[in-house]
Amino acid sequence: MPLAPFSTAKRRSVAGITAIGVAAGALIWTGNSTVASTQASGSVTDTETSTSWTGGPFLVANVTGRTTGLPDCSVPGSCDDFTLNVVTPAGYGLDHEMVVEVGWANASADFDVYLLDSTGNLVGSAESSADPERVVIPPTSGTYTVRVVPFAPLGESYTANATLTGSNATSTAAPAGFTNYPATPGHLPSANNAGEPSIGTNWKSGATLFQAALSTLKVTFDDTTNPATATWSHVSPNPDNGCAIGGLVSLDPVLFTDPTTGRTIASQLAGVNSLSCTTDDDGVTWAPSMGGGIPSGVDHQSVGGGPYAPSAVGALPTYPNIVYYCSQDIATAFCASSRDGGTTFGAGVPTFGLLECSGIHGHIKVGPDGTAYLPNKSCGTNQAVAISRDNGLTWNVKRVPGTTVGANDPAAAVGANNTVYFGYIGSDGQPGVAVSRDHGETWTDRQFVGGEFGIENAVFPTMVAGDDDRAAFSWIGTPTGGNYQDTANFKGEWHLYITTTYDGGVTWHTTDATPNDPVQRGSICTAGTVCGADRNLLDFIDSAIDKQGRIQVAYADGCIFACVTDPTHTSGNGPIDAQAKYATIARQSSGSRMFAAYDPVSPNVTLSSLGVVRNAAGQLVATIMVRNAGATTLSGVGLQLLDGRKQVHTTSLALAPGAVTTVTATWSASGASHTILAVVDPQNLVAESDETDNKALYTIGTAR
Secondary structure, eight states: OOOOOOOOOOOOOOOOOOOOSTTTOOOOSSSEEEEOOOOOEEEEEEEOOOSEEEOOOOSSOOOTTTHHHSSOOOOTOOOOOEEEEEETTTGGGSSEEEEEEEEOOTTTTTEEEEETTSSSOOOEEOOOSSSSEEEOOOSSSEEEEEEEHHHOOOOOEEEEEEEEEOOSSOOSSOOEEEEEEOOSSOOTTTTTTSSSOEEEEOTTTEEEEEEEEEEEEEEEETTSSOOOOEEEOOOOGGGGTTOOTSSOOSOOOOEEEEETTTOOEEEEEOOSSSEEEEESSSTSSSSOOSSOSOOSSEEEEEEEEOOOOSSSSBTTTTSSEEEEEEESSSSEEEEESSSSSSSOOOOEEEEEOTTTSSBBBBBOOEEEEEEEEEEEOOOOEEEEEEESTTTTSSSEEEEEEEEOOSOOOOOOEEOTTTOOEEEETTTTEEEEEEESTTTTOOOEEEEEOOOOGGGGGGEEEEEEEEEOOEEEEEEEEEEEOOOTOTTTTOOOOOEEEEEEEETTTSEEEEEEEEEEESSSEOOOOGGGGGGGGGGGTOOEEEEOOOOOEEEEEEEEEEOOOOGOOOTOOOOTTTTTTOOOEEEEEEEESSSSSSSSOOOOOOOEEEEEEEEEETTTOOOOEEEEEEESSSEEEEEEEEEEEEETEEEEEEEEEOOOOHHHHOOOOOEOOSSSEEEEEEESSSTTTTTSSSSSSSEEEEEOOOOO
């Protein structure tokens, strides 16, 4: 399977540089004696695969990039730019990547690296404390700027290299595919009142719980059919099933299911506390909860839980895991903990102060080692995570460098070995991700996603993780730029996108989970209670994974019936089918899962590489590598080679699991240039786990 590409997205260009002696490769300086890079530019190609350069020494620090997303290269900042020309043939990126590394001798120093395309858009960055810093992107032809920024230079110089290399990305992971399940119409009268839904999965029973407004819905999936079928039922708490305070009134609904214990908590905000109920049997019976701890906030509560941290008081005999109730107040947010499964809570503890953060936090997540993470969209000039490693007794804010304050709550998720994944929407509306492997102390692999679809605006980030190297970042986005809250003029078409990583956040692949059915047409208001009809989706979506690692995303579908095909139906102008909020779940139905142990065992044949040369006789010679990436033996697999529209070679292959075979084809060629296409399984006779890795292109010039 080819390298899952880095997702690139359009970013703002670097501000016009006003400095002394600015040119490609020139250091912007502040009066101290400094030395620019040893050369202004270099190139890498498929035949000359590496180039190196050095820069420095540097005396003046430039820390602006970690606060604004891109460094300020005007005086008194300093940046060192190197122009990198990349020339690769078509299809080269199927099994290659470009690696830019910048290192230095003094381990106490620190440099950051930003990679910009020819228009100044950010396509990759490395802003950790690692030495060397490393940026990996697809080897797409073009002119790039490698911008090295001395974050803490200490008089150091740097050494850099750019190299084209074979992909080392996870080769067996197949991109995830999804099937959408709207709530059953008719007997669920609340189905079209599902703004800002929550979702949870019970690994003991296999049920999925879905919360929106005053309704709690249970969904069961029958996987004996393909695609699976879903059964929805209404299981809301009420006086008849044990919880007299359930489903009475709500300022904000939220649901949390502890997947390992099977307990679900349905919470309805009621001012400075919530009316909450718990169930251990997927809504057959419910019991009342005290809601949360006091003091508590008045807005946007979140409930979460998981294992206890070993550094503080642990579990009671009655319930094995800790439960948190967090809520937003005017000047801070409070989190209270429960040691009896959410029945009672201790006092609320401030998670940040007004001088640290403001705005609304996201949903709390707890890692396998008991560390709790509460993400926030506005902490100074960055987004951040408030972190507790002592079961909620104390909290510390850790900013995510390079992120910018956004309009949407960010999201966090924690892998099986405590790798933290952070998903956010920046101030420019772009979806982005970052990764921490040390509990938020440092962040790496920050990048923007959705570039495959030209995304210009996004809302409602949510994140889940399974195995330590696997995570899924879901969001609603559109390729339409401009002010997405302009009710009168914004005409964008919004879809649900799900971005997955199978290599620990180094690379990400985005899937359009609703390709034929917009989630919304027109504007989406994220300004709270001052909004009009285009706030039908409310403030967030949610995601979970089931015991077999399938991703599930709960969202409100704002565009139903005629709106699906009629672009004149918009959220701002109506009619009501464009202002819907219909309960829907996007559930993973194909591809690699969040738990590798449950990856589907299905065939997958991949065209690993294609190379073409001209021999001494003027003929073209193609070398094709085909690999069986699946777990079953394949026979009769077709291989077709086309020169333009002319078939020049065809054969049939037999491949054992994991086997690689090389096919060589030679043919006479005339004309100035040729575009060669190789296709394995051209008639789609093999039902594969990934149908996207069966082709490769190569363009070559020939003598007249």
